[in-house]
Structure formats: structure tokens, C-alpha cells
Amino acid sequence: DAGVIQSPRHEVTEMGQEVTLRCKPISGHNSLFWYRQTMMRGLELLIYFNNNVPIDDSGMPEDRFSAKMPNASFSTLKIQPSEPRDSAVYFCASSLYQPQHFGDGTRLSIL
Amino acid sequence: DQQVKQNSPSLSVQEGRISILNCDYTNSMFDYFLWYKKYPAEGPTFLISISSIKDKNEDGRFTVFLNKSAKHLSLHIVPSQPGDSAVYFCAASARDGNQFYFGTGTSLTVIP
Numbered sequence: 001d002a003g004v005i006q007s008p009r010h011e012v013t014e015m016g017q018e019v020t021l022r023c024k025p026i027s028g029h030n031s032l033f034w035y036r037q038t039m040m041r042g043l044e045l046l047i048y049f050n051n052n053v054p055i056d057d058s059g060m061p062e063d064r065f066s067a068k069m070p071n072a073s074f075s076t077l078k079i080q081p082s083e084p085r086d087s088a089v090y091f092c093a094s095s096l097y098q099p100q101h102f103g104d105g106t107r108l109s110i111l
Numbered sequence: 112d113q114q115v116k117q118n119s120p121s122l123s124v125q126e127g128r129i130s131i132l133n134c135d136y137t138n139s140m141f142d143y144f145l146w147y148k149k150y151p152a153e154g155p156t157f158l159i160s161i162s163s164i165k166d167k168n169e170d171g172r173f174t175v176f177l178n179k180s181a182k183h184l185s186l187h188i189v190p191s192q193p194g195d196s197a198v199y200f201c202a203a204s205a206r207d208g209n210q211f212y213f214g215t216g217t218s219l220t221v222i223p
Contacts, residue, residue, distance in 0.1 A: 004154070031209055035213075039215075040215070041113070041215065042113075042117075042200065042213050042214055042215035042216055043155070043200060043202075043213035043216075044213075045210060045211070045212075045213075048209060048210060050209065055209070056210060091154055091155070093154075095209070098143070098145070098160070099145055099147075099157040099160065100157070100211065101157070102147075102154030102155045102156070103154050104152065104153050104154045105152075105153075105154055
């Protein structure tokens with residue numbers, strides 16, 4: 001069975017550029033989560049969707065961050081414009097009930 | 112403010128001995144708890160869970176203990192093996208929750 005698939009695995013870009021992270025959840029899962037991992041705060045929930053509808057985006061740090069889930073098999077997290085402090089590992093997870101299943105993450109570096 | 116805290120960033124244990132990883136939480140509404148294990152360059156993988164109606168759950172070498180009055184849970188690994196070396200995250204959610212709150216993780220090193 002394919003797990004949660006994230007792309008790209010690594011992204012290095014310059015400050016001010018738009019960054020788009022992609023996620024394909026496990027087929028049949030109805031909830032999708034975007035997390036950011038930092039040393040100081042661990043895994044922070046940014047936003048989660050249930051049946052493609054955003055339920056809680058209170059963790060999105062600023063208006064520069066946006067997320068969409070146009071269908072049950074695809075989601076994007078966009079940062080525009082990007083800043084060096086956005087550098088982190090971003091994880092996508094999906095679930096049908098519990099537990100959540102995580103992708104291998106996107107390591108983002110903003111120069 | 113962190114609602115789930117793992118106060119030990121790292122832990123080293125000899126192979127064959129017991130590893131004890133600790134986690135504290137502040138929200139009394141939390142009633143479901145999980146431990147995840149994470150290897151470098153991979154996503155976290157689910158390890159074991161416990162609901163608030165229990166105080167212990169065991170799965171092979173892994174046991175999770177929950178002390179609701181102290182708002183504390185711990186993960187015991189016995190015996191520890193070098194392959195257990197990883198970062199362990201504690202997570203908690205409330206009764207109606209899809210949303211989990213994660214700790215900052217504890218990096219476990221099992222020394223052969």
C-alpha cells in the first residue's frame with residue numbers, strides 16, 4: 001500500500017520566492033493534516049482538512065501561508081513570499097479515525 | 112504555549128536495558144495519547160496509543176503508562192535494542208478531536 005506521498009523531498013529557494021509543497025494522502029482517508037517541525041516547537045499543526053474542507057487553520061503562522069485541498073487525493077501548502085524563518089521540515093499526514101499516517105516530509109530551506 | 116511537553120531532549124541507554132521516555136500535558140480535556148517514532152529523513156510512524164480509560168497499554172517490548180492525576184505518561188521499552196534509536200514524539204488529543212498536539216520529541220540512543 002502506498003503511504004502518504006509528499007513532494008518535493010527537498011526545496012531550496014531564495015527569500016521572496018513562492019514555494020508550493022504537495023501531498024497525496026492515503027486512498028480512503030478523509031482527514032489531512034499539514035505540520036511543521038522545528039527544534040523549538042516540535043511538530044506544530046498548521047491546518048487540517050476533513051472531507052476536503054478546511055476545519056482549523058489557526059496554526060497557519062501568517063497570511064503568507066495558504067493551503068488547499070481541491071479533491072480527496074491532493075493537497076498543497078503554499079508560502080508566498082517565503083522568508084528564511086520558514087525554513088523547516090513540513091509534514092503531511094492523513095487519517096481515517098486514528099492514528100495519523102505521515103509522509104516523509106519536505107525539507108525547506110529559504111536562503 | 113506547549114500543551115504537551117517532553118522535557119528531555121535526549122536519552123542514552125545501554126542495549127538490553129530499559130528506556131523510559133516521559134511526557135507531560137497541561138490540558139485536562141486530553142483523553143487519547145499516542146507515541147510516534149521517527150527516524151532521520153523519514154516521517155513519524157505510529158508506535159502505541161492509550162485512552163484515558165486505561166492506565167497501561169502494552170505491545171511487545173513497548174508499554175505506555177498513563178497517570179491522569181499527574182497529567183503524565185511514559186513509554187517503556189524493554190529490552191532496548193540499537194534499532195530503537197530514533198526520536199520519539201508524544202501526542203495528545205481531546206475527546207472530539209481530530210487535532211493532535213505534539214511534544215518536541217526525545218532523541219533516544221541505544222548503545223550496543
